[in-house]
Structures are given as structure tokens and as C-alpha cells.
Amino acid sequence: MIETKTLTCVACPKGCEVTVEYEGDEIIDIKGNACPQGQSYAEEEIVAPTRILPTTIRVKNGALALCPVKTTKQIPLEKMFKAMEIIGKKEVEAPIKMGDVLIEDILGTGANIVATRDMPEKL
The missing domain is CATH 3.10.530.10 (CPE0013-like)
Known part of the structure; x- marks a missing residue:
């Protein structure tokens, strides 16, 4: 089943609203990122999210x-x-x-x- 998630990107100061369409761990489409870091951030956030603790x-x-x-x-x-x-x-x-x-x-x-x-x- 294809799912859609909207994220606020924190990869740079712009804070773009990035929309990701995905199925499981497979990314289908990413929209809304103004820089390449936004795409990487969105992919990681869907497939393997990480944080500083x-x-x-x-x-x-x-x-x-x-x-x-x-x-x-x-x-x-x-x-x-x-x-x-x-x-x-x-x-x-x-x-x-x-x-x-x-x-x-x-x-x-x-x-x-x-x-x-x-x-x-x-x-």
C-alpha cells in the first residue's frame, strides 16, 4: 500500500515541507525540497530514522x-x-x-x- 508522509526538513535552515510517497522501505516520490539535502533527509527519515540523544x-x-x-x-x-x-x-x-x-x-x-x-x- 502506498503511503504519503509530510516532513519538515531540518537538513538546512529553510525548513522545507517535504512530501514523501513510499511503500514499505521503497521511496516512490519526494517533493517540496529546495536543496539536495532535503531529499537525503526525507529518504533517511522514512527508511532508517536517526537522532542525537x-x-x-x-x-x-x-x-x-x-x-x-x-x-x-x-x-x-x-x-x-x-x-x-x-x-x-x-x-x-x-x-x-x-x-x-x-x-x-x-x-x-x-x-x-x-x-x-x-x-x-x-x-
Whole structure:
């Protein structure tokens, strides 16, 4: 069955409304993109959507109880909840420096979980 989906492209600042006709993983037609990145974005969004995962991780003996973290690259959308489960069970020791790898290669995606700010020890 042929389906149609309209996406707001985030590949460039224009934010084009891109309409994709597809059947399963097969793209039939893409319309509305003003640049080539729009076509690539729409194809990926239908066939294998990915996202950067921003969240927080628990910190032991830190100035704050949580430290903001993110993946170093996009991971498959279907792995987000499992990744959140793993991160939610993890606690790291302060001090932490921005960019420190707190979890390596989460779920075999090749993405590391890194701190996005410094976290000093509790005074």
C-alpha cells in the first residue's frame, strides 16, 4: 500500500515541507525540497530514522545531581528507549569534564555518551 508522509526538513535552515510517497522501505516520490539535502533527509527519515540523544546522567559527589550528556552521533530511533534505560541506570563519579566519554559505544551504535558540561565535585 502506498503511503504519503509530510516532513519538515531540518537538513538546512529553510525548513522545507517535504512530501514523501513510499511503500514499505521503497521511496516512490519526494517533493517540496529546495536543496539536495532535503531529499537525503526525507529518504533517511522514512527508511532508517536517526537522532542525537540529549539527556542527563546521575552524578555521585557532584555539585549537581545530574550532568547533561548526549550521543556523539545520531543513533537509530528504535534504539532510543533502550539507550535511555542504560543511561538511567548509570551513575558517574565527579569531577567530570565536558567531552568526557561516560559510556562507550552505546548499544553497538558507534556513538559514545559524552558530558556536555563540566561537573565539579561537591564542596
